[in-house]
Amino acid sequence: MMKNQTQRAPGRPRHTKDDPPIQEMIIQTASKRFMEYGYEPVSLHQIAEACHVSKPAIYYHFSSKPELFKVAVTSVLNNVHQHIARILEDAEHLEAGLVSVAEARLTNPHAEIETMLREAEPFLNEEQIREIRLAEHHIYQVLADQFQAAMDNDMFRSNDPMLLAHTFSAMLMLGNRKDALQKYTTNEALAKEIVSIFLRGASA
Amino acid sequence: MMKNQTQRAPGRPRHTKDDPPIQEMIIQTASKRFMEYGYEPVSLHQIAEACHVSKPAIYYHFSSKPELFKVAVTSVLNNVHQHIARILEDAEHLEAGLVSVAEARLTNPHAEIETMLREAEPFLNEEQIREIRLAEHHIYQVLADQFQAAMDNDMFRSNDPMLLAHTFSAMLMLGNRKDALQKYTTNEALAKEIVSIFLRGASA
Numbered sequence: 001m002m003k004n005q006t007q008r009a010p011g012r013p014r015h016t017k018d019d020p021p022i023q024e025m026i027i028q029t030a031s032k033r034f035m036e037y038g039y040e041p042v043s044l045h046q047i048a049e050a051c052h053v054s055k056p057a058i059y060y061h062f063s064s065k066p067e068l069f070k071v072a073v074t075s076v077l078n079n080v081h082q083h084i085a086r087i088l089e090d091a092e093h094l095e096a097g098l099v100s101v102a103e104a105r106l107t108n109p110h111a112e113i114e115t116m117l118r119e120a121e122p123f124l125n126e127e128q129i130r131e132i133r134l135a136e137h138h139i140y141q142v143l144a145d146q147f148q149a150a151m152d153n154d155m156f157r158s159n160d161p162m163l164l165a166h167t168f169s170a171m172l173m174l175g176n177r178k179d180a181l182q183k184y185t186t187n188e189a190l191a192k193e194i195v196s197i198f199l200r201g202a203s204a
Numbered sequence: 205m206m207k208n209q210t211q212r213a214p215g216r217p218r219h220t221k222d223d224p225p226i227q228e229m230i231i232q233t234a235s236k237r238f239m240e241y242g243y244e245p246v247s248l249h250q251i252a253e254a255c256h257v258s259k260p261a262i263y264y265h266f267s268s269k270p271e272l273f274k275v276a277v278t279s280v281l282n283n284v285h286q287h288i289a290r291i292l293e294d295a296e297h298l299e300a301g302l303v304s305v306a307e308a309r310l311t312n313p314h315a316e317i318e319t320m321l322r323e324a325e326p327f328l329n330e331e332q333i334r335e336i337r338l339a340e341h342h343i344y345q346v347l348a349d350q351f352q353a354a355m356d357n358d359m360f361r362s363n364d365p366m367l368l369a370h371t372f373s374a375m376l377m378l379g380n381r382k383d384a385l386q387k388y389t390t391n392e393a394l395a396k397e398i399v400s401i402f403l404r405g406a407s408a
Binding site for chain 2: 037038040041114115116119159160162163164166167170171172173174177181183184190193194196197198199200201202203
């Protein structure tokens with residue numbers, strides 16, 4: 001939660017809410033670290049050091065490590081959501097859109113969000129968990145909307161669009177298995193193959 | 205690595221290699237903890253406490269935490285491999301076998317192994333990583349063998365059987381998303397739906 005202090009308390013670092021780059025930098029650094037290493041192994045001390053700020057500077061912007069985690073992770077999820085929505089909107093047809101989404105995801109594989117959240121949840125309060133889950137849900141919803149449209153057009157057989165969204169998303173985890181799938185020399189080739197299996201699986 | 209000492213050194217705990225239950229108990233406890241929380245958050249101290257043994261007792265059986273991790277994780281992977289091989293062997297046909305595998309996995313979802321290994325790898329040596337990866341590979345191989353047979357029978361269209369093995373395995377990660385998929389009231393219903401999508405995706 002951002003603190004809405006309008007005056008700098010004595011001894012507080014010289015970063016106010018009018019100084020968004022610092023806050024942005026903390027969020028971006030925290031996002032990278034949390035997504036790479038999970039919640040517990042990352043300390044606010046490390047984040048402060050990487051940002052060249054003091055630990056109090058972080059506490060000035062974020063009330064706690066769980067709060068920073070929530071802001072960082074929802075920020076990543078919101079970016080993913082917007083990116084996927086834009087790709088699907090700009091695509092000529094569903095298959096092309098899904099290949100682009102798959103390729104983007106295979107190029108930037110990251111920790112399985114579910115595993116990371118499960119590890120982090122004991123440290124978060126209900127509201128923080130709820131906000132993260134909602135941001136995650138929006139990603140599946142944008143895919144589910146496309147799949148519902150494909151069902152309405154009789155392109156897909158009738159199914160639970162949310163199940164298809166989760167299935168497609170799970171298949172993209174193959175980006176983390178590249179060592180085992182060296183046959184696919186480009187992400188594009190692997191993306192096309194995954195989308196092909198998915199579309200045949202979902203088709204009417 | 206098990207130490208091959210035949211005589212108990214003075215001050216060593218009273219557990220020798222002729223005393224497998226203690227060693228088994230350490231492996232089982234370590235497996236559960238590592239699979240649930242990942243490598244770093246789990247300490248040998250916690251494992252010793254849960255087993256009601258001293259930390260030196262753990263060091264008597266395992267030279268280091270990375271070594272115990274390797275033994276614990278390969279033990280889990282070998283069990284999964286044997287379990288899957290048995291299910292597929294006993295099944296009347298491929299679809300029934302895959303539904304059983306899926307149902308078993310959905311009932312016992314665990315951390316995405318790839319995420320856990322990536323977190324642990326900085327602490328492991330090359331040989332330990334190689335042994336874990338090999339144990340993991342055997343699981344995919346038993347699936348890939350079935351898919352290759354399905355291609356030989358023209359039941360599946362020609363494809364990379366290892367890609368299909370990884371795809372199917374990735375789809376089973378949906379077991380970790382049950383909150384989002386409450387529509388499927390039983391694991392059996394969800395397993396059947398996932399296998400149906402997969403088989404359509406792979407079919408000739």
